[in-house]
Amino acid sequence: MISDEDMVKGCLHRDIRSQEVFYRRFAGKMYGVCLRYASNKMDAEDILQEGFIRAFGNLHRFRFEGSLEGWVRKIMIHTALNYYKKHLKFLQEVEIKEAMGNTTLYEEALSKLMTNDLIMIIQSLSPGYRTVFNLHVIEGYTHVEIGLMLGISDNTSKSQLFRAKRAIQKELDKIMK
């Protein structure tokens, strides 16, 4: 198996075989990332392609100081954020206690759902909710970091996350019924 360093060198020389190895090595995981940030599969494919174009174009900047996969993942996330930039609308902050609605017993539903169902639930969220939910829950960014990335306050980020989870609860309720 070709090492990351040789693969990157090949890609920098525009060697198509190295580029294909690079793509095949990361395409699956990155497509998984894109599916979570996109509204549908077609958008996810566009983001994946655009993300790889940006990755190949910026590969000379990768200094092997961290994991290559992590570097590619960051590029994919930023590509996805740019893709939906126009649609990223963040509502005013809300008091979380106030916004807390009735909760339903949906643990059973959660346990029954397949991965594809969860993907569909995420994709059904508005771009703003979906982005904050992904960044905080899946990628592990703090609200302060998310605020800096999206140009919003950390309280707005918290509020968006709360709304996102409430929207997910509603979806789960529907499934339970």
Added chain:
Amino acid sequence: MEENDNIENRFRETFAGYEAEPPEEVWSNLKQHLHPEPRYQGFWSWVADLPKASPVFFRFSIGLTTVVVILFLAVVWFASGNRNNIRGHAYAGEQRLCRGTAYLFRVDDKARPYDSLKNIRTCDVDENGYYQFSRIGSGKYLIRISPQQNSEGQKRFLASWYDQLMNPDFAHLIQVDAEDLTIDVHLLPRP
């Protein structure tokens, strides 16, 4: 808040290391973007791309182009018909004139006196009285020869039109068509 934590945990566990197989079209499109098929965009883009081709091909193209241009110019030169010569000797009496100047005039008029007398070429007459006008096109011409200034010839002979004439209206017309001509010009002695 417990339910919310359950949601977070469920999604976090599900998508940690989650992979999905993208359609093969994504790689096809990406490959096409990274290595677009070369397509013909016209002559000038071909010229602009020449240096990007191999140096051998580039040198070969330049060499071939030069040969083609030279061949083309040669064909044009041969086709132009300007390849006749007028040559001869200038005589001062019985002797050949020693140095002077020969003038070639083109005549476009049909009747004398000529209005369109136009000096188109000048050449030296050497010490043997020899002169030559090369690569002359078809047409009608007059020749005038004058001896070198302050020479023995100038003291004894006048500048004269072909042949031994003072006035161009009476000079002999020289018709150049498709062959070389030898025209000997005799100068008019001073009175």
